[in-house]
Structure formats: C-alpha cells, structure tokens
Amino acid sequence: MLFASQRSAERSGPAAGVVCALLLVLATLPALAGINLEWRPLTQTVNVGEPVGVGLFAVSDTGQNEPFNSAQVIMTWENSFLQLTGVNQAGAVLQPPSDSSGFPAGDSFGSNELNPPADGDGIWFGFVEVGQTRNATPAGSLLTTIMFTALANTPATPVTMLYSAQKPGRPMAYTKINQGTYNVLGTLSGPSIVTIGELPPTGACCLPNAECAVLTSTGCDAAGGSYRGDGTSCEPNPCVCPGDMDCDGLVDFDDINLFVAALSYPGGVGWPFPCPWLSGDCNGDHDVTFDDINAFVARMGAYCD
Numbered sequence: 001m002l003f004a005s006q007r008s009a010e011r012s013g014p015a016a017g018v019v020c021a022l023l024l025v026l027a028t029l030p031a032l033a034g035i036n037l038e039w040r041p042l043t044q045t046v047n048v049g050e051p052v053g054v055g056l057f058a059v060s061d062t063g064q065n066e067p068f069n070s071a072q073v074i075m076t077w078e079n080s081f082l083q084l085t086g087v088n089q090a091g092a093v094l095q096p097p098s099d100s101s102g103f104p105a106g107d108s109f110g111s112n113e114l115n116p117p118a119d120g121d122g123i124w125f126g127f128v129e130v131g132q133t134r135n136a137t138p139a140g141s142l143l144t145t146i147m148f149t150a151l152a153n154t155p156a157t158p159v160t161m162l163y164s165a166q167k168p169g170r171p172m173a174y175t176k177i178n179q180g181t182y183n184v185l186g187t188l189s190g191p192s193i194v195t196i197g198e199l200p201p202t203g204a205c206c207l208p209n210a211e212c213a214v215l216t217s218t219g220c221d222a223a224g225g226s227y228r229g230d231g232t233s234c235e236p237n238p239c240v241c242p243g244d245m246d247c248d249g250l251v252d253f254d255d256i257n258l259f260v261a262a263l264s265y266p267g268g269v270g271w272p273f274p275c276p277w278l279s280g281d282c283n284g285d286h287d288v289t290f291d292d293i294n295a296f297v298a299r300m301g302a303y304c305d
C-alpha cells in the first residue's frame with residue numbers, strides 16, 4: 001500500500017509543522033461540520049464471484065438537512081479479496097448525467113491509476129450539477145454504492161475510508177464533503193467488513209427421469225438424483241445413452257420398437273418402461289420427437305460405457 005497515513009507523516013516528515021497546522025485546521029472542522037460519511041454494506045456475506053455493494057452515505061449530524069455540492073472519499077480495500085468494478089447510482093442523491101460519481105483516472109493525487117482503480121486504493125469523486133446542491137439528511141443520504149466482485153474466500157475483508165493519504169511525489173489527498181467552498185466533513189465510519197464464503201462445488205446430477213441438472217451434491221441427493229462428481233457437466237447429457245432404449249449399453253435393432261413407442265409419450269409422461277424415456281433423445285434437445293429419428297438411425301451400432 002503506497003498510502004502513508006497522515007499520522008505517520010506528522011511523526012516523520014520534514015514538513016511536520018505544516019502537517020500539524022493542517023491537523024489543527026482539521027481539528028476545528030468538526031465544530032463547523034455537518035456531514036459524516038458512513039459505509040453501509042448492502043450485504044455482509046457473499047459468495048466468491050458474486051457482486052458486493054457497499055453504500056457510501058452522507059449523514060447530517062446537525063439534526064437538519066445539510067446541503068453539499070461535492071465530495072471526495074479516499075478508500076482502500078484488499079484487492080486479493082475484492083475487485084472494484086465501479087459505482088451504482090440507483091437510489092442515490094447524485095443522479096447522472098447532471099451529477100457525477102466515479103473514479104476518474106489520472107487524478108492529481110495519483111490514486112486512481114485506472115478507472116476503476118485495481119490496486120486496492122482509490123479516490124471517489126462526486127459532483128453535484130453546477131449551481132445546485134443535494135442534501136445530506138440526518139438519516140443518511142446515499143451518495144453512491146461502491147461495487148466490487150468477491151474474489152476469494154475470507155472470514156473478513158475491510159473496505160476503509162481514510163481522512164487523508166499521500167502517494168510519493170504527489171500532493172496530500174483529503175476526504176472531503178463540501179458546502180460551497182467549505183469542507184464540512186465530520187466523522188468517517190470505520191471499515192465496512194465483508195465476509196466472502198466459498199460457493200459449494202457443483203456437478204452433473206442425474207435425476208430419476210434421466211434429466212441432467214447442475215446441482216450441489218447435497219441438492220442432488222435432495223432431488224433423488226445420482227451425483228456424477230464435482231465439476232462434471234450436463235452437456236452432453238451424461239444420464240442417458242442416446243438411442244439405447246433398453247439400457248443394455250448398445251444401440252441396436254432391439255431398441256427400435258421402444259424408440260418408436262417413445263415418440264407416442266410426449267414429455268415422457270406415462271412412459272411405462274424402466275429404461276428412461278429420454279434415452280430416445282438422440283439430437284440432444286432434451287425431448288424425444290420425430291426430429292430424433294435420423295439421429296437414432298445414425299446411432300445404430302453405438303456403444304455406451
């Protein structure tokens with residue numbers, strides 16, 4: 001992480017006096033401040049591969065609506081667990097195209113190396129239409145929903161807001177929410193922790209009617225099916241030997257009468273024979289119809305394992 005926290009800069013930097021002065025200025029801000037920034041995740045637990053939405057809220061701490069016209073928020077996340085994919089403005093007070101919300105690349109702080117940034121730190125910018133304001137309500141107004149994709153299993157991974165951060169050779173960046181020309185930022189909520197669970201493995205499940213479904217092993221058992229193993233596929237259908245209507249492993253003349261009979265049981269309803277009706281599906285369309293006749297003839301002499 002290239003960000004240096006403001007506190008470490010205060011201790012070590014040659015410009016400590018300047019930073020202290022900045023800190024004093026910042027320390028006076030909560031007195032003027034009216035708006036806190038807060039993470040509120042949409043869901044706390046997701047599975048690998050699923051989207052993660054973390055709402056960024058502006059919350060008035062004065063008991064009344066507080067207008068603002070722009071905001072910028074420095075954030076960090078663990079990019080081995082979460083991949084930032086962008087923002088979602090659904091339900092937010094910032095509404096494009098008149099308002100903007102996002103991670104424009106090439107910012108002067110050197111934070112957004114890409115849009116969206118991929119390295120685990122970035123700065124979000126929100127701008128209200130020129131000349132307009134939006135309100136932060138005491139209950140909280142949604143500025144944006146930061147969207148990630150969950151990459152790997154972990155009991156907890158934080159998404160964090162920082163008051164300030166600095167990249168080497170770049171100006172210090174600050175998290176702000178502006179009322180006119182004043183930064184009225186109050187507090188930042190702590191990290192929003194997201195738990196990422198592992199999706200259970202799935203595989204081909206042969207259901208009692210010889211249909212194939214991709215299910216978990218547990219789901220297959222519950223459906224009365226036979227599980228073919230993790231990662232196995234239903235294409236082609238592993239649950240039947242196409243054309244082998246008597247399930248003896250060979251497609252031959254003995255199967256012809258049963259195949260012809262199968263054409264008279266649409267959907268397999270009422271099929272009276274022990275070998276699955278779907279065995280007549282020789283063209284792989286999950287149905288047994290006249291369309292299978294040519295493919296059935298072509299299967300004559302075929303063996304199945």
Ligand SMILES: [Ca+2]
Nearest residue numbers: 111113117121
């Ligand atoms: Ca970055």
Ligand SMILES: [Ca+2]
Nearest residue numbers: 244246248250
């Ligand atoms: Ca046969």
Ligand SMILES: [Ca+2]
Nearest residue numbers: 281283285287
């Ligand atoms: Ca068919």
